[in-house]
Amino acid sequence: MNNVLAVDIGGTQFRVGLFDDQGRRLVIWEGATSRGGGREWMLKQLLEQCATLRKQSDYPVKACGISFGGPVDFSQQKVSSVHTPGWAGFPLSAWVRENLGVPCLLDNDANAGALGEFRFGAGRGTQSLVYITLSTGVGSGLILDGKVYRGRDSLAGEIGHLPLAPSGTVCSCGAVGCLETVCSGSAIARTAQEWAARRPEAVTRMLELSGSPESITAKIVVEAASEGDLAADSIIREAARWLARALLTLIRVVNPDKIVLGGGVAQAGKVLLDPIHETLQALGSPSISYSTEIVIAELGSHSPLYGAVALALESA
């Protein structure tokens, strides 16, 4: 038996795990990402954690896979993120090969999440799936005919920027009406904060959980909605109605076996799925029936990490 290392580098958290060659977890280490630390800090952490994990098993590590929370040039195996200091153009796979002495494959977190669910989660047994990450932003990864599909500019699955909403909100990308402006974690938190400022009496539970209006996060909205709080439920429902339009769009264009909802917002579970199904029922055609299933990610916040396992096994 051989082991593999899996790494998930995110904007707020990072994870390093040791897995066997069947994708079974031996141990996962998790920590907060230093906002100011940049690349150097992260690489140092990576070396240390990998060294620590390697000592915990008698079996050798034969490969490494990495999920990176930002744009990646897969063909060059380089990070192309310009938002994170020092990472742009960094050949992370080559660095791992040099410093850890094992082959490595790198992809972005949306593709890694898709791969993780496909190989080890809700997508086992499917031929095609779309994995949607509902987090600070909204993105997706596509598996078609059993393989990650990237598109011409590696932009396939950029559903956060589908031109869906007639709202006037300007997206971080500079366009208006992107899906991300109405159903991302940021959008959900912003809506709740606006409610708190205007009608604090309606959001007492969320204020209890957060302490102050500006501390309300999407996680708190999800938590309150799951407890049955009406204001939180209404905010999640509004996001779900927009998301349902994006899901019907994906069904019409890609018609995958499954659509898997991942990321923090998907932890809402039934509170999110019920209004999605209601909207799909209302929007859909009575004469065009499809069998694409919409499910919550089985691996929770670990979908990209398991994707890194799949990448490691592929590189070995």
Place this chain on the structure above:
Amino acid sequence: MNNVLAVDIGGTQFRVGLFDDQGRRLVIWEGATSRGGGREWMLKQLLEQCATLRKQSDYPVKACGISFGGPVDFSQQKVSSVHTPGWAGFPLSAWVRENLGVPCLLDNDANAGALGEFRFGAGRGTQSLVYITLSTGVGSGLILDGKVYRGRDSLAGEIGHLPLAPSGTVCSCGAVGCLETVCSGSAIARTAQEWAARRPEAVTRMLELSGSPESITAKIVVEAASEGDLAADSIIREAARWLARALLTLIRVVNPDKIVLGGGVAQAGKVLLDPIHETLQALGSPSISYSTEIVIAELGSHSPLYGAVALALESA
């Protein structure tokens, strides 16, 4: 050298062609489809035309490909259209093998159009494309990584039913707001007919070309717009603006090398492409640049027939 037979069965026209094994046209026969004739009439025509064409070349026919204007079960090689009398469940490929004595492959016209442009038209040299048919209805066929992509229920590319338009128009599919209700040939003709009823003075050119308000077709609107008629141009522009939203959606989800616009409405050419590019410019993100090209079908109304050639070559 060997020849192949290509057949394009459409709701208004059908075509039978003889091609060589490089996809070069030897001869194409074209006729009107009998509305009332149903399956028996069409099969009789097919036998006759194929027999006639076979006599026109000394080289043997080694295979046949068929594009069918309606749903097809590709894996079973059967027509699954329920709108055309007698066709539902008909094993057309097996019938051809039996009656013409050559292997045969059958697909629907959207996939065949995509394949035709991919192999012999605007998509040569690409790895992925979406072929959009803008005809009475709106549909599309996807070529991803060099192969037709069908999706779980063979519904991939059903972009006519993207939930895009907030208009109240009910689609033929029973849903509201489908793309098809705002940019199909039927929608364009209906809009022009409404103008003609309400403001005949604005549509004099279209009335001249058609003879009467109810005889205005999308073809006439396209013709008038190409001549510079303002009313017709405005109607095409409105359709183009909705179509641009669908194109941006396809770019975000699939990010293909090319999007190829086919079908009768695409004959509008520049009159259609200019407002598409204007809308894409306005809707798009300043920070997410893509290199997907949007072009008019090179094979014009023959894209599905050339797709049938590709199917024949595949089956041989």
